[in-house]
Amino acid sequence: MLNTTGHTVTDAVRVFNKHVLNPVMLRLAGRRHWYAAVIRHSGRATGRHYSTPVVADRVADGFIIPLPYGQKVDWLRNAQAANAATLVVDGQSFAVSDPRIVSFEAVADQLPARRRRIFQRFGINEFVTFEVSTESGSGPS
Template sequence: MSDTTTMDSVRDAVRTFNKYVLNPAMLHLAGRKHWYASVIRHTGRTSGKSYVTPVVADPVAGGFIVPLPYGVGVDWVRNVLAAGSATITSAGSTYDVVAPEIIDAASAATTLSPRRRRGFQRLGIDKFLHVTVAK
């Protein structure tokens, strides 16, 4: 088994654990003041159901940048891209966001703090979701 295949398997296992165990627990605190995690509310592409997912949403000028440690193919990212909008609750405030766009690490780096940049780089995160706060 190659290193890439092993890493993909580990990443999938962590993603599955987070989806069914960690994320439901995180939703009790995510989005609150003084907590690092935010909440993104999105609508299912085909079901039309409302979903809530904990994320790390870094405020940047005019919007947010969300790291995508599991890539761009996860359901919540696909839902936000398809709808073209979502709602983010971060630090106790709620924002309607629009114009979702996948950006690379180099583009995200120009808007993130050096500390966040280093942290995301150490984790090997190379894709981010950029959204704009609706006016």
């Protein structure tokens, strides 16, 4: 669906989230008992450190993160370039690596039923998986 500037509505939502919602979400993301996690990554060109709120589900060998805005989001491109990031989930920090783009079908059976239904309802078909390199202890309180 296109808006008046020729961009998709999804692009407009992505920009709004990046500049308005994400800074607010970062106050809670990654904390215990909160649904959102934080992925910490370094810029591809600048090396500057960034934090981005994401939804992350723990699975046997790592984490699964949905890609509602597709593969061209900065945090993913940064993690791919470095082959590493830090994920803060439920108050715990994890060094993660080996980001791999996968389809909904490839991860559906590993997702909680509630999340699976939500992702299907919103048409989220791409995900990234990360392997856990090390658990780094406590994250933000």
